[in-house]
Amino acid sequence: MLHVRDLTAGHHPDSLVLRSVSFDLPTPGVYAIVGANGAGKTTLLHTLAGHLHPTSGQVVLDGQDITGIRPHRAARAGVALAPQGRRLWPSLTVLDHLTVTRPANSDGFSVDDLFDLFPPLAAERHHHGHQLSGGEQQMLxxxxxxxxxxQLLLADEPTEGLSPHIAGQVTAMLRDLPDRGVxxxxxxxxxxxATALADRVYVLAAGRLSDPLDPHDRQADVLLRDHLTLTPARPE
Incomplete structure:
Protein backbone atom coordinates (compact mmCIF):
# COMPACT_ATOMS: atom_id res chain seq x y z
CA MET A 1 0.00 0.00 0.00
CA LEU A 2 2.92 2.35 0.75
CA HIS A 3 6.15 2.11 -1.24
CA VAL A 4 9.14 4.26 -0.26
CA ARG A 5 12.28 4.14 -2.38
CA ASP A 6 15.67 5.74 -1.67
CA LEU A 7 14.17 8.57 0.36
CA THR A 8 16.73 11.17 1.36
CA ALA A 9 15.69 14.22 3.36
CA GLY A 10 16.70 16.76 5.97
CA HIS A 11 15.98 20.26 7.13
CA HIS A 12 18.88 21.58 5.04
CA PRO A 13 20.47 20.14 1.87
CA ASP A 14 23.87 20.08 3.55
CA SER A 15 22.52 18.39 6.71
CA LEU A 16 20.67 15.23 5.66
CA VAL A 17 18.87 13.16 8.27
CA LEU A 18 17.42 10.35 6.11
CA ARG A 19 19.75 8.54 3.75
CA SER A 20 18.30 6.33 1.01
CA VAL A 21 15.46 4.93 3.14
CA SER A 22 13.41 2.22 1.40
CA PHE A 23 10.54 0.10 2.72
CA ASP A 24 7.10 -1.27 1.82
CA LEU A 25 3.92 -1.50 3.86
CA PRO A 26 1.97 -4.03 1.80
CA THR A 27 -1.44 -4.36 3.49
CA PRO A 28 -3.42 -2.80 6.34
CA GLY A 29 -1.48 -3.49 9.51
CA VAL A 30 0.59 -1.86 12.24
CA TYR A 31 4.24 -1.17 11.50
CA ALA A 32 6.70 0.32 13.97
CA ILE A 33 9.93 2.23 13.54
CA VAL A 34 12.21 2.13 16.55
CA GLY A 35 15.15 4.42 17.06
CA ALA A 36 16.97 6.59 19.55
CA ASN A 37 16.19 10.29 19.86
CA GLY A 38 17.68 12.04 16.86
CA ALA A 39 17.71 8.94 14.66
CA GLY A 40 15.37 10.53 12.10
CA LYS A 41 11.98 9.09 13.06
CA THR A 42 10.14 12.42 13.14
CA THR A 43 11.89 13.57 9.96
CA LEU A 44 10.67 10.43 8.18
CA LEU A 45 7.04 10.89 9.23
CA HIS A 46 7.06 14.59 8.41
CA THR A 47 8.50 13.86 4.98
CA LEU A 48 5.79 11.26 4.28
CA ALA A 49 3.13 13.74 5.44
CA GLY A 50 4.43 16.54 3.20
CA HIS A 51 5.82 18.81 5.91
CA LEU A 52 9.37 18.31 4.62
CA HIS A 53 10.38 18.10 0.98
CA PRO A 54 12.72 15.19 0.22
CA THR A 55 16.06 15.77 -1.48
CA SER A 56 15.57 12.62 -3.53
CA GLY A 57 13.58 9.40 -3.62
CA GLN A 58 9.97 8.44 -4.18
CA VAL A 59 6.85 7.91 -2.05
CA VAL A 60 3.89 6.06 -3.58
CA LEU A 61 0.62 5.57 -1.69
CA ASP A 62 -1.89 3.11 -3.15
CA GLY A 63 -0.45 3.64 -6.64
CA GLN A 64 -0.35 7.46 -6.38
CA ASP A 65 2.99 9.26 -6.38
CA ILE A 66 2.86 11.67 -3.42
CA THR A 67 6.57 12.53 -3.33
CA GLY A 68 7.08 16.04 -2.01
CA ILE A 69 3.44 17.15 -2.23
CA ARG A 70 2.10 19.75 0.20
CA PRO A 71 0.54 18.63 3.50
CA HIS A 72 -3.05 19.42 2.51
CA ARG A 73 -2.66 17.38 -0.67
CA ALA A 74 -1.09 14.51 1.27
CA ALA A 75 -4.11 14.58 3.60
CA ARG A 76 -6.50 14.44 0.65
CA ALA A 77 -4.49 11.51 -0.74
CA GLY A 78 -5.05 9.60 2.49
CA VAL A 79 -2.14 10.43 4.82
CA ALA A 80 -2.79 11.70 8.37
CA LEU A 81 -0.19 12.73 10.94
CA ALA A 82 -0.66 12.50 14.71
CA PRO A 83 2.39 14.55 15.67
CA GLN A 84 4.69 14.21 18.62
CA GLY A 85 3.81 16.82 21.23
CA ARG A 86 0.09 16.67 20.25
CA ARG A 87 -0.17 20.30 19.02
CA LEU A 88 -3.78 20.82 19.98
CA TRP A 89 -5.54 24.18 20.00
CA PRO A 90 -5.92 25.00 23.71
CA SER A 91 -8.92 27.32 23.19
CA LEU A 92 -10.96 24.78 21.19
CA THR A 93 -13.12 22.09 22.73
CA VAL A 94 -12.84 18.40 21.94
CA LEU A 95 -15.91 18.69 19.75
CA ASP A 96 -14.47 21.75 17.99
CA HIS A 97 -11.28 19.84 17.11
CA LEU A 98 -13.29 17.08 15.47
CA THR A 99 -15.82 19.26 13.66
CA VAL A 100 -13.40 21.80 12.14
CA THR A 101 -11.26 19.00 10.70
CA ARG A 102 -12.61 18.42 7.21
CA PRO A 103 -12.91 14.77 6.11
CA ALA A 104 -11.33 13.94 2.76
CA ASN A 105 -14.53 12.10 1.81
CA SER A 106 -17.90 11.18 3.27
CA ASP A 107 -16.84 7.66 4.25
CA GLY A 108 -14.85 6.67 7.30
CA PHE A 109 -14.87 8.12 10.80
CA SER A 110 -17.73 10.35 11.86
CA VAL A 111 -17.54 12.33 15.09
CA ASP A 112 -19.79 9.75 16.75
CA ASP A 113 -17.53 6.95 15.49
CA LEU A 114 -14.56 8.65 17.14
CA PHE A 115 -16.43 9.11 20.41
CA ASP A 116 -17.22 5.38 20.32
CA LEU A 117 -13.56 4.64 19.68
CA PHE A 118 -12.41 7.01 22.44
CA PRO A 119 -15.06 7.00 25.22
CA PRO A 120 -13.08 9.40 27.46
CA LEU A 121 -13.36 12.06 24.73
CA ALA A 122 -17.13 11.67 24.56
CA ALA A 123 -17.35 12.45 28.27
CA GLU A 124 -15.11 15.51 27.82
CA ARG A 125 -16.52 16.74 24.51
CA HIS A 126 -17.09 20.28 25.79
CA HIS A 127 -13.73 20.60 27.54
CA HIS A 128 -11.03 22.74 25.98
CA GLY A 129 -7.72 21.30 24.82
CA HIS A 130 -5.79 22.69 27.77
CA GLN A 131 -8.26 21.15 30.23
CA LEU A 132 -7.59 17.56 29.13
CA SER A 133 -5.22 15.10 30.75
CA GLY A 134 -2.14 13.96 28.83
CA GLY A 135 -3.84 10.73 27.86
CA GLU A 136 -6.99 12.52 26.69
CA GLN A 137 -4.88 14.96 24.68
CA GLN A 138 -3.14 12.06 22.95
CA MET A 139 -6.46 10.39 22.18
CA LEU A 140 -7.74 13.66 20.71
CA GLN A 151 -5.56 5.21 4.52
CA LEU A 152 -2.29 5.74 6.38
CA LEU A 153 -1.98 7.05 9.94
CA LEU A 154 1.46 8.30 10.96
CA ALA A 155 1.69 8.31 14.77
CA ASP A 156 4.85 9.91 16.17
CA GLU A 157 5.64 8.45 19.63
CA PRO A 158 1.97 8.30 20.68
CA THR A 159 2.71 6.83 24.13
CA GLU A 160 5.25 9.47 25.12
CA GLY A 161 4.70 10.72 28.66
CA LEU A 162 1.68 8.50 29.34
CA SER A 163 1.13 6.19 32.28
CA PRO A 164 1.39 2.46 31.47
CA HIS A 165 -2.38 2.08 31.78
CA ILE A 166 -3.20 4.93 29.39
CA ALA A 167 -0.39 3.91 27.03
CA GLY A 168 -1.95 0.45 26.92
CA GLN A 169 -5.33 1.94 25.95
CA VAL A 170 -3.75 3.97 23.16
CA THR A 171 -1.78 1.04 21.75
CA ALA A 172 -4.85 -1.23 21.90
CA MET A 173 -6.77 1.31 19.84
CA LEU A 174 -3.94 1.54 17.29
CA ARG A 175 -3.87 -2.23 17.09
CA ASP A 176 -7.56 -2.27 16.10
CA LEU A 177 -7.29 0.30 13.29
CA PRO A 178 -6.27 -2.15 10.50
CA ASP A 179 -9.65 -3.83 10.96
CA ARG A 180 -11.14 -0.46 9.96
CA GLY A 181 -8.96 -0.26 6.84
CA VAL A 182 -6.27 2.05 8.26
CA ALA A 194 7.19 -2.09 19.28
CA THR A 195 7.24 -5.87 19.47
CA ALA A 196 4.04 -5.84 21.56
CA LEU A 197 2.19 -3.66 19.03
CA ALA A 198 3.44 -4.12 15.49
CA ASP A 199 3.22 -6.69 12.71
CA ARG A 200 6.69 -5.69 11.52
CA VAL A 201 9.38 -3.58 13.17
CA TYR A 202 12.10 -1.49 11.56
CA VAL A 203 15.09 0.12 13.24
CA LEU A 204 16.17 3.59 12.14
CA ALA A 205 19.73 4.52 13.07
CA ALA A 206 21.89 7.33 11.65
CA GLY A 207 19.27 7.95 8.96
CA ARG A 208 19.28 4.38 7.63
CA LEU A 209 16.54 1.79 7.98
CA SER A 210 17.00 -1.88 8.81
CA ASP A 211 15.24 -4.75 7.07
CA PRO A 212 11.84 -5.53 8.65
CA LEU A 213 11.95 -7.70 11.76
CA ASP A 214 9.22 -10.12 12.79
CA PRO A 215 8.15 -9.22 16.36
CA HIS A 216 6.86 -12.76 16.85
CA ASP A 217 10.35 -14.13 16.37
CA ARG A 218 11.57 -15.26 19.80
CA GLN A 219 14.84 -13.49 19.11
CA ALA A 220 13.22 -10.23 17.98
CA ASP A 221 14.13 -8.29 21.13
CA VAL A 222 17.75 -9.42 20.83
CA LEU A 223 17.86 -8.51 17.14
CA LEU A 224 16.33 -5.11 17.82
CA ARG A 225 18.80 -4.34 20.58
CA ASP A 226 21.65 -5.36 18.30
CA HIS A 227 20.39 -3.08 15.52
CA LEU A 228 19.90 -0.16 17.90
CA THR A 229 23.51 -0.34 19.06
CA LEU A 230 25.05 -0.64 15.60
CA THR A 231 25.31 3.08 14.89
CA PRO A 232 24.91 6.30 16.86
CA ALA A 233 22.00 8.64 16.27
CA ARG A 234 22.37 11.86 14.33
CA PRO A 235 20.73 15.14 15.34
CA GLU A 236 17.24 15.54 13.91
Whole structure:
Protein backbone atom coordinates (compact mmCIF):
# COMPACT_ATOMS: atom_id res chain seq x y z
CA MET A 1 0.00 0.00 0.00
CA LEU A 2 2.92 2.35 0.75
CA HIS A 3 6.15 2.11 -1.24
CA VAL A 4 9.14 4.26 -0.26
CA ARG A 5 12.28 4.14 -2.38
CA ASP A 6 15.67 5.74 -1.67
CA LEU A 7 14.17 8.57 0.36
CA THR A 8 16.73 11.17 1.36
CA ALA A 9 15.69 14.22 3.36
CA GLY A 10 16.70 16.76 5.97
CA HIS A 11 15.98 20.26 7.13
CA HIS A 12 18.88 21.58 5.04
CA PRO A 13 20.47 20.14 1.87
CA ASP A 14 23.87 20.08 3.55
CA SER A 15 22.52 18.39 6.71
CA LEU A 16 20.67 15.23 5.66
CA VAL A 17 18.87 13.16 8.27
CA LEU A 18 17.42 10.35 6.11
CA ARG A 19 19.75 8.54 3.75
CA SER A 20 18.30 6.33 1.01
CA VAL A 21 15.46 4.93 3.14
CA SER A 22 13.41 2.22 1.40
CA PHE A 23 10.54 0.10 2.72
CA ASP A 24 7.10 -1.27 1.82
CA LEU A 25 3.92 -1.50 3.86
CA PRO A 26 1.97 -4.03 1.80
CA THR A 27 -1.44 -4.36 3.49
CA PRO A 28 -3.42 -2.80 6.34
CA GLY A 29 -1.48 -3.49 9.51
CA VAL A 30 0.59 -1.86 12.24
CA TYR A 31 4.24 -1.17 11.50
CA ALA A 32 6.70 0.32 13.97
CA ILE A 33 9.93 2.23 13.54
CA VAL A 34 12.21 2.13 16.55
CA GLY A 35 15.15 4.42 17.06
CA ALA A 36 16.97 6.59 19.55
CA ASN A 37 16.19 10.29 19.86
CA GLY A 38 17.68 12.04 16.86
CA ALA A 39 17.71 8.94 14.66
CA GLY A 40 15.37 10.53 12.10
CA LYS A 41 11.98 9.09 13.06
CA THR A 42 10.14 12.42 13.14
CA THR A 43 11.89 13.57 9.96
CA LEU A 44 10.67 10.43 8.18
CA LEU A 45 7.04 10.89 9.23
CA HIS A 46 7.06 14.59 8.41
CA THR A 47 8.50 13.86 4.98
CA LEU A 48 5.79 11.26 4.28
CA ALA A 49 3.13 13.74 5.44
CA GLY A 50 4.43 16.54 3.20
CA HIS A 51 5.82 18.81 5.91
CA LEU A 52 9.37 18.31 4.62
CA HIS A 53 10.38 18.10 0.98
CA PRO A 54 12.72 15.19 0.22
CA THR A 55 16.06 15.77 -1.48
CA SER A 56 15.57 12.62 -3.53
CA GLY A 57 13.58 9.40 -3.62
CA GLN A 58 9.97 8.44 -4.18
CA VAL A 59 6.85 7.91 -2.05
CA VAL A 60 3.89 6.06 -3.58
CA LEU A 61 0.62 5.57 -1.69
CA ASP A 62 -1.89 3.11 -3.15
CA GLY A 63 -0.45 3.64 -6.64
CA GLN A 64 -0.35 7.46 -6.38
CA ASP A 65 2.99 9.26 -6.38
CA ILE A 66 2.86 11.67 -3.42
CA THR A 67 6.57 12.53 -3.33
CA GLY A 68 7.08 16.04 -2.01
CA ILE A 69 3.44 17.15 -2.23
CA ARG A 70 2.10 19.75 0.20
CA PRO A 71 0.54 18.63 3.50
CA HIS A 72 -3.05 19.42 2.51
CA ARG A 73 -2.66 17.38 -0.67
CA ALA A 74 -1.09 14.51 1.27
CA ALA A 75 -4.11 14.58 3.60
CA ARG A 76 -6.50 14.44 0.65
CA ALA A 77 -4.49 11.51 -0.74
CA GLY A 78 -5.05 9.60 2.49
CA VAL A 79 -2.14 10.43 4.82
CA ALA A 80 -2.79 11.70 8.37
CA LEU A 81 -0.19 12.73 10.94
CA ALA A 82 -0.66 12.50 14.71
CA PRO A 83 2.39 14.55 15.67
CA GLN A 84 4.69 14.21 18.62
CA GLY A 85 3.81 16.82 21.23
CA ARG A 86 0.09 16.67 20.25
CA ARG A 87 -0.17 20.30 19.02
CA LEU A 88 -3.78 20.82 19.98
CA TRP A 89 -5.54 24.18 20.00
CA PRO A 90 -5.92 25.00 23.71
CA SER A 91 -8.92 27.32 23.19
CA LEU A 92 -10.96 24.78 21.19
CA THR A 93 -13.12 22.09 22.73
CA VAL A 94 -12.84 18.40 21.94
CA LEU A 95 -15.91 18.69 19.75
CA ASP A 96 -14.47 21.75 17.99
CA HIS A 97 -11.28 19.84 17.11
CA LEU A 98 -13.29 17.08 15.47
CA THR A 99 -15.82 19.26 13.66
CA VAL A 100 -13.40 21.80 12.14
CA THR A 101 -11.26 19.00 10.70
CA ARG A 102 -12.61 18.42 7.21
CA PRO A 103 -12.91 14.77 6.11
CA ALA A 104 -11.33 13.94 2.76
CA ASN A 105 -14.53 12.10 1.81
CA SER A 106 -17.90 11.18 3.27
CA ASP A 107 -16.84 7.66 4.25
CA GLY A 108 -14.85 6.67 7.30
CA PHE A 109 -14.87 8.12 10.80
CA SER A 110 -17.73 10.35 11.86
CA VAL A 111 -17.54 12.33 15.09
CA ASP A 112 -19.79 9.75 16.75
CA ASP A 113 -17.53 6.95 15.49
CA LEU A 114 -14.56 8.65 17.14
CA PHE A 115 -16.43 9.11 20.41
CA ASP A 116 -17.22 5.38 20.32
CA LEU A 117 -13.56 4.64 19.68
CA PHE A 118 -12.41 7.01 22.44
CA PRO A 119 -15.06 7.00 25.22
CA PRO A 120 -13.08 9.40 27.46
CA LEU A 121 -13.36 12.06 24.73
CA ALA A 122 -17.13 11.67 24.56
CA ALA A 123 -17.35 12.45 28.27
CA GLU A 124 -15.11 15.51 27.82
CA ARG A 125 -16.52 16.74 24.51
CA HIS A 126 -17.09 20.28 25.79
CA HIS A 127 -13.73 20.60 27.54
CA HIS A 128 -11.03 22.74 25.98
CA GLY A 129 -7.72 21.30 24.82
CA HIS A 130 -5.79 22.69 27.77
CA GLN A 131 -8.26 21.15 30.23
CA LEU A 132 -7.59 17.56 29.13
CA SER A 133 -5.22 15.10 30.75
CA GLY A 134 -2.14 13.96 28.83
CA GLY A 135 -3.84 10.73 27.86
CA GLU A 136 -6.99 12.52 26.69
CA GLN A 137 -4.88 14.96 24.68
CA GLN A 138 -3.14 12.06 22.95
CA MET A 139 -6.46 10.39 22.18
CA LEU A 140 -7.74 13.66 20.71
CA UNK A 141 -4.59 14.03 18.60
CA UNK A 142 -5.18 10.60 17.07
CA UNK A 143 -8.93 11.15 16.74
CA UNK A 144 -8.35 14.45 14.93
CA UNK A 145 -6.05 12.66 12.47
CA UNK A 146 -8.55 9.86 11.93
CA UNK A 147 -11.30 12.41 11.24
CA UNK A 148 -9.71 12.99 7.81
CA UNK A 149 -10.48 9.33 6.96
CA UNK A 150 -6.88 8.33 6.15
CA GLN A 151 -5.56 5.21 4.52
CA LEU A 152 -2.29 5.74 6.38
CA LEU A 153 -1.98 7.05 9.94
CA LEU A 154 1.46 8.30 10.96
CA ALA A 155 1.69 8.31 14.77
CA ASP A 156 4.85 9.91 16.17
CA GLU A 157 5.64 8.45 19.63
CA PRO A 158 1.97 8.30 20.68
CA THR A 159 2.71 6.83 24.13
CA GLU A 160 5.25 9.47 25.12
CA GLY A 161 4.70 10.72 28.66
CA LEU A 162 1.68 8.50 29.34
CA SER A 163 1.13 6.19 32.28
CA PRO A 164 1.39 2.46 31.47
CA HIS A 165 -2.38 2.08 31.78
CA ILE A 166 -3.20 4.93 29.39
CA ALA A 167 -0.39 3.91 27.03
CA GLY A 168 -1.95 0.45 26.92
CA GLN A 169 -5.33 1.94 25.95
CA VAL A 170 -3.75 3.97 23.16
CA THR A 171 -1.78 1.04 21.75
CA ALA A 172 -4.85 -1.23 21.90
CA MET A 173 -6.77 1.31 19.84
CA LEU A 174 -3.94 1.54 17.29
CA ARG A 175 -3.87 -2.23 17.09
CA ASP A 176 -7.56 -2.27 16.10
CA LEU A 177 -7.29 0.30 13.29
CA PRO A 178 -6.27 -2.15 10.50
CA ASP A 179 -9.65 -3.83 10.96
CA ARG A 180 -11.14 -0.46 9.96
CA GLY A 181 -8.96 -0.26 6.84
CA VAL A 182 -6.27 2.05 8.26
CA UNK A 183 -2.59 1.19 8.02
CA UNK A 184 -0.60 2.52 10.99
CA UNK A 185 3.05 3.54 10.90
CA UNK A 186 4.13 4.36 14.44
CA UNK A 187 7.47 5.53 15.85
CA UNK A 188 8.57 4.34 19.27
CA UNK A 189 11.75 4.76 21.31
CA UNK A 190 11.85 1.24 22.78
CA UNK A 191 11.93 -2.21 21.25
CA UNK A 192 9.62 -3.80 23.82
CA UNK A 193 6.68 -1.53 22.99
CA ALA A 194 7.19 -2.09 19.28
CA THR A 195 7.24 -5.87 19.47
CA ALA A 196 4.04 -5.84 21.56
CA LEU A 197 2.19 -3.66 19.03
CA ALA A 198 3.44 -4.12 15.49
CA ASP A 199 3.22 -6.69 12.71
CA ARG A 200 6.69 -5.69 11.52
CA VAL A 201 9.38 -3.58 13.17
CA TYR A 202 12.10 -1.49 11.56
CA VAL A 203 15.09 0.12 13.24
CA LEU A 204 16.17 3.59 12.14
CA ALA A 205 19.73 4.52 13.07
CA ALA A 206 21.89 7.33 11.65
CA GLY A 207 19.27 7.95 8.96
CA ARG A 208 19.28 4.38 7.63
CA LEU A 209 16.54 1.79 7.98
CA SER A 210 17.00 -1.88 8.81
CA ASP A 211 15.24 -4.75 7.07
CA PRO A 212 11.84 -5.53 8.65
CA LEU A 213 11.95 -7.70 11.76
CA ASP A 214 9.22 -10.12 12.79
CA PRO A 215 8.15 -9.22 16.36
CA HIS A 216 6.86 -12.76 16.85
CA ASP A 217 10.35 -14.13 16.37
CA ARG A 218 11.57 -15.26 19.80
CA GLN A 219 14.84 -13.49 19.11
CA ALA A 220 13.22 -10.23 17.98
CA ASP A 221 14.13 -8.29 21.13
CA VAL A 222 17.75 -9.42 20.83
CA LEU A 223 17.86 -8.51 17.14
CA LEU A 224 16.33 -5.11 17.82
CA ARG A 225 18.80 -4.34 20.58
CA ASP A 226 21.65 -5.36 18.30
CA HIS A 227 20.39 -3.08 15.52
CA LEU A 228 19.90 -0.16 17.90
CA THR A 229 23.51 -0.34 19.06
CA LEU A 230 25.05 -0.64 15.60
CA THR A 231 25.31 3.08 14.89
CA PRO A 232 24.91 6.30 16.86
CA ALA A 233 22.00 8.64 16.27
CA ARG A 234 22.37 11.86 14.33
CA PRO A 235 20.73 15.14 15.34
CA GLU A 236 17.24 15.54 13.91
Missing amino acids: TIARALRTNP TVLVTLPHAHA
